[in-house]
Amino acid sequence: MSLLQVEGLGIEFGGVRAVHDVSFAMKPGEIVSVIGPNGAGKTTLFNMISGVYLPGSGRVKLDGEDVTGMSPHLLARRGLSRTFQNLQIFQQMTVLENAIAGYHLQESGHLLADLLNLPSSRRRAQVAREGAQKLLERVGLGRAGEQEAGNLSYGALKRLEIARALALKPRVLLLDEPAAGCNAVETEEIDHLIAEVAAEGVAILLVEHDMKMVMRISNHIVVLDHGEKIAEGDPATVSRNPDVIAAYLGTQEAADADG
Amino acid sequence: MPELMQFLLSGVTVGAVYALVALGFTIIYNASDVVNFAQGEFVMLGGMITVFAFKAGLPLPLAALIAVAVTAAIGVALNKLAIEPARGAPVVSLIIITIGASIFIRGVTQLVFDKQLHRFPAFSGDDPIRVLGATILPQSLWVIAGALAVFVGLWLFFTRTLMGKAILATSNNRLAAQLVGINTAWVMTLSFAMSAGIGALAGVLVTPITLVSYDVGIALALKGFAAAMLGGMGNPKGALVGGILLGLLEALTAGYISSQYKDAAAFIVILAVLFAMPQGLFGKKSTDRV
Numbered sequence: 321m322s323l324l325q326v327e328g329l330g331i332e333f334g335g336v337r338a339v340h341d342v343s344f345a346m347k348p349g350e351i352v353s354v355i356g357p358n359g360a361g362k363t364t365l366f367n368m369i370s371g372v373y374l375p376g377s378g379r380v381k382l383d384g385e386d387v388t389g390m391s392p393h394l395l396a397r398r399g400l401s402r403t404f405q406n407l408q409i410f411q412q413m414t415v416l417e418n419a420i421a422g423y424h425l426q427e428s429g430h431l432l433a434d435l436l437n438l439p440s441s442r443r444r445a446q447v448a449r450e451g452a453q454k455l456l457e458r459v460g461l462g463r464a465g466e467q468e469a470g471n472l473s474y475g476a477l478k479r480l481e482i483a484r485a486l487a488l489k490p491r492v493l494l495l496d497e498p499a500a501g502c503n504a505v506e507t508e509e510i511d512h513l514i515a516e517v518a519a520e521g522v523a524i525l526l527v528e529h530d531m532k533m534v535m536r537i538s539n540h541i542v543v544l545d546h547g548e549k550i551a552e553g554d555p556a557t558v559s560r561n562p563d564v565i566a567a568y569l570g571t572q573e574a575a576d577a578d579g
Numbered sequence: 580m581p582e583l584m585q586f587l588l589s590g591v592t593v594g595a596v597y598a599l600v601a602l603g604f605t606i607i608y609n610a611s612d613v614v615n616f617a618q619g620e621f622v623m624l625g626g627m628i629t630v631f632a633f634k635a636g637l638p639l640p641l642a643a644l645i646a647v648a649v650t651a652a653i654g655v656a657l658n659k660l661a662i663e664p665a666r667g668a669p670v671v672s673l674i675i676i677t678i679g680a681s682i683f684i685r686g687v688t689q690l691v692f693d694k695q696l697h698r699f700p701a702f703s704g705d706d707p708i709r710v711l712g713a714t715i716l717p718q719s720l721w722v723i724a725g726a727l728a729v730f731v732g733l734w735l736f737f738t739r740t741l742m743g744k745a746i747l748a749t750s751n752n753r754l755a756a757q758l759v760g761i762n763t764a765w766v767m768t769l770s771f772a773m774s775a776g777i778g779a780l781a782g783v784l785v786t787p788i789t790l791v792s793y794d795v796g797i798a799l800a801l802k803g804f805a806a807a808m809l810g811g812m813g814n815p816k817g818a819l820v821g822g823i824l825l826g827l828l829e830a831l832t833a834g835y836i837s838s839q840y841k842d843a844a845a846f847i848v849i850l851a852v853l854f855a856m857p858q859g860l861f862g863k864k865s866t867d868r869v
Contacts, residue, residue, distance in 0.1 A: 372754070391757065392754070392757035392758055393756075393757045393758075393760050393761055393762045393763065396757070396758060396759060396760035397760055401758065402758065404754075408752055408754045408755040408758060409752065409755060410748060410751040410752050410755055411751065411752070412751055413748075413751060421744075421748055421755075421756075421759045422759050424741065424744075424745065424748075424759045424760050424761055425759070425760040427741055428741070431740055431742065434739045434740040434741060435735050435736070435739055435740060437739060441739070484755075484758075484759065485758070487759075488759065488760065
């Protein structure tokens with residue numbers, strides 16, 4: 321059975337169909353990429369799946385459970401975690417604290433134990449701290465722990481967001497342009513990281529503009545244009561699909577008309 | 580010398596009340612960036628409800644407990660009915676809503692209770708205690724102890740507990756907080772309950788000294804806000820220090836210059852401090868990413 325199932329998802333903003341009737345499914349350990357020209361509705365689709373927007377139509381099912389329009393903190397409890405294209409970082413906290421925040425749900429603290437700073441409370445905090453440090457090392461931020469997050473570069477913040485999302489031990493991870501603002505070396509590191517995480521059984525939904533990366537790591541690609549799904553399949557099939565090529569490069573007739 | 584001591588003692592007492600109001604501002608500000616101008620009404624409600632519960636024959640501690648609980652519930656209602664529906668509106672709009680709410684609460688209090696000045700007996704009698712030639716009321720000690728206890732409690736809550744950290748995380752970035760599984764609606768509810776409860780506690784403690792009527796909240800909200808700004812908005816330590824400094828400033832001005840100038844002197848000093856340190860004494864410098 322599929323882990324994440326999207327059925328006929330759609331939303332309108334003031335009469336404009338931003339996304340219309342998009343369906344696809346993901347299995348554990350699968351990397352699915354959503355591609356399409358700018359404005360195709362990729363981020364909007366992400367926002368609906370992750371509970372930031374309430375879909376106008378359609379269903380989102382997580383492990384068979386209907387989670388359509390459920391708020392992000394409840395989805396986090398059910399194992400769905402995401403990153404943002406334009407970053408949602410705790411700017412005034414340190415890098416390590418940002419990663420520790422990802423352990424919020426696992427640190428189910430007892431108020432009194434915490435207030436009295438009992439050993440059990442300290443132990444829990446220690447577990448979170450060590451786990452967070454390991455995750456930072458995994459994304460290449462091991463030495464930046466004590467820096468204020470707001471001082472990091474865009475590329476580093478993208479990786480910090482991934483570390484925080486991983487701290488939730490998600491079953492489904494949505495990554496919105498994880499490689500944007502990263503140099504070639506960093507992109508390759510993220511590439512490996514994504515493959516590693518998927519190999520552990522996490523289903524990864526990816527929006528990414530770096531086509532080389534998308535073609536290399538995806539098991540399955542969903543192509544959007546003007547809010548509608550125009551193709552889906554494995555990378556080789558999708559890259560040969562004439563509709564996809566037209567959406568990205570324009571059709572011959574359009575080119576003639578412009579010329 | 581005894582004169583100075585007397586001014587200091589009364590300054591700290593008044594300052595402790597301001598500090599409690601400022602702490603209330605701090606909590607809601609931390610959770611939502613909203614400056615809740617209904618904070619003074621919570622203090623008034625704490626006093627008024629205790630007065631009427633006590634008059635109805637309840638023992639004083641129980642009356643006080645009810646007052647704190649009812650006020651906390653009113654705080655939650657304020658959030659649910661006035662702030663939450665406007666979520667997404669600019670912070671300035673939310674602040675204006677709190678001003679409206681404060682006028683509303685004042686009006687309802689006037690109708691439900693009355694417009695008279697009230698008091699109930701002090702907790703430990705009215706015999707002044709002599710300290711270095713000056714005197715202090717036992718009730719003043721209650722006020723000071725109350726402010727310190729609340730401060731320590733809040734400090735532990737925010738630095739040690741998961742819920743306290745969740746509130747700080749929510750103030751830092753609401754969406755990011757939701758992403759890591761924090762229920763930000765619950766954070767708001769809790770903040771308003773705590774804030775209102777602390778305000779009511781201040782009202783319970785101070786009413787035997789200053790008396791209470793439906794309209795004492797406005798002045799307290801202004802002073803508490805000034806204290807929070809002086810100390811640095813959002814910082815519990817700043818709220819405590821700011822409150823006590825403001826109380827001392829007022830008492831010393833009233834004692835050595837004229838009691839007519841005490842408000843003016845306090846606000847002039849605050850303005851001077853904020854010119855030099857716009858973030859307040861303990862405020863963190865904030866920079867926005869561009």
